[in-house]
Amino acid sequence: MSFKKYAILLCLASIVCSCEKDEVDETPLISEATKIEHEACITKPLITANQTDLRSAVLSNYLWGTGQTIKVSVEGGTTAMQSKTKKCIMEWMEFANVFFYVTTPSDADIRITITTYSGSSGSGSSYLGTSVLNATDRSVKLKLGTYASDYELSRVILHELGHTLGFVHEHQAYSSQIPWNKEAVYQWAEQYYGLTREETDVNILDDMSVYGLKYIIKDPSSIMTYYIPGNLTDYKFSTGWNYKLSTGDKQIAGQAYPYKNTYRLCRTVRKCGKHFYCATSELLNNPYEDLWSGFEGYQCSILSTKESGTVPMYRYAHSNGDHFFTTNYNELGSGRLGYKSEGIIGYVYPSKVAGTMPLYRYVNTKTGEHFYTTNYSELGSGRYDFKPEGIACYVLPIVSVR
Numbered sequence: 001m002s003f004k005k006y007a008i009l010l011c012l013a014s015i016v017c018s019c020e021k022d023e024v025d026e027t028p029l030i031s032e033a034t035k036i037e038h039e040a041c042i043t044k045p046l047i048t049a050n051q052t053d054l055r056s057a058v059l060s061n062y063l064w065g066t067g068q069t070i071k072v073s074v075e076g077g078t079t080a081m082q083s084k085t086k087k088c089i090m091e092w093m094e095f096a097n098v099f100f101y102v103t104t105p106s107d108a109d110i111r112i113t114i115t116t117y118s119g120s121s122g123s124g125s126s127y128l129g130t131s132v133l134n135a136t137d138r139s140v141k142l143k144l145g146t147y148a149s150d151y152e153l154s155r156v157i158l159h160e161l162g163h164t165l166g167f168v169h170e171h172q173a174y175s176s177q178i179p180w181n182k183e184a185v186y187q188w189a190e191q192y193y194g195l196t197r198e199e200t201d202v203n204i205l206d207d208m209s210v211y212g213l214k215y216i217i218k219d220p221s222s223i224m225t226y227y228i229p230g231n232l233t234d235y236k237f238s239t240g241w242n243y244k245l246s247t248g249d250k251q252i253a254g255q256a257y258p259y260k261n262t263y264r265l266c267r268t269v270r271k272c273g274k275h276f277y278c279a280t281s282e283l284l285n286n287p288y289e290d291l292w293s294g295f296e297g298y299q300c301s302i303l304s305t306k307e308s309g310t311v312p313m314y315r316y317a318h319s320n321g322d323h324f325f326t327t328n329y330n331e332l333g334s335g336r337l338g339y340k341s342e343g344i345i346g347y348v349y350p351s352k353v354a355g356t357m358p359l360y361r362y363v364n365t366k367t368g369e370h371f372y373t374t375n376y377s378e379l380g381s382g383r384y385d386f387k388p389e390g391i392a393c394y395v396l397p398i399v400s401v402r
């Protein structure tokens, strides 16, 4: 069987209705259960030149570069669906060192388009890794039910984004070991998803390990696992619906796109008007929704573990909502002046080192808020009641290949 058919990976998306908007979020981005109706992932041939033999290249040749900027646009759907899509992008980015940058559709490497329908589930389609660059539509298509739960949206969106990072269906990495009742599979796939036998082979039955996949982890809880009811294997094997990134997904993302020891610092503005800086996980998992709704992009990258030449960055929280960051422990010690210590958030450089840039610190003379930015032109020598307090430290750029 030619491997050409695997050049594109589609997950069933029969378009019911479209309500696309032209709204595009130009801010830089970035990283459970109701009754499910259907989800199918269809692999179909992609006609492109020079794809003579991709047999050993499923994942590795379709990987983006580590730390690479991937420009994406997000169109259509509701504002909440677009926000959810960006959250899912950030979830992957927490573990995969790529930088999805939200831009206009005409500028995007990948166009994520959302259509809605009256229902409670979702489905989608996407290309496998960098093969999207060979596609004329360059699209990830998401068809999301207007009544779909947050978990269901996570299931569909995280799965499709996994394909864009080069992930194949998890169960197809060892499909030949699954005791399929093939006739039952063909009938089921046709009945629920309208798949032909060949499409069923490609999307469900074919074992892709023969093509030299990299970073395989057998993990039926993977977001990339296909739902397999027991009757397809005479009840010898089954998988359920998965709604979040599994431990294996995170491990593979980290192996395919290693961060080493850096992470991106998110900047958000709280409803109280004060800025806050934190890791992606803190932003997405925080019980206070205003952390996410005020997301203003990534500020910089910092080290998660100590390296030679770096010093700790301490974080303090004030009851008035201000957060204070300093490399000088003596400024607030274990906490004083109304500030409570929140510990070390990472490691930074006290002086200029090749590849680093300054993080400027300001204080608002009226509210007492502290503000940090790598972009000097934001506040320059001081404006909007903010007074410069010098360079807090030196940090790494958002896109960091170390």
Ligand SMILES: [Zn+2]
Residues within 6 Å of the ligand: 010, 011, 040, 041, 042, 159, 163, 169
């Ligand atoms: Zn899929």
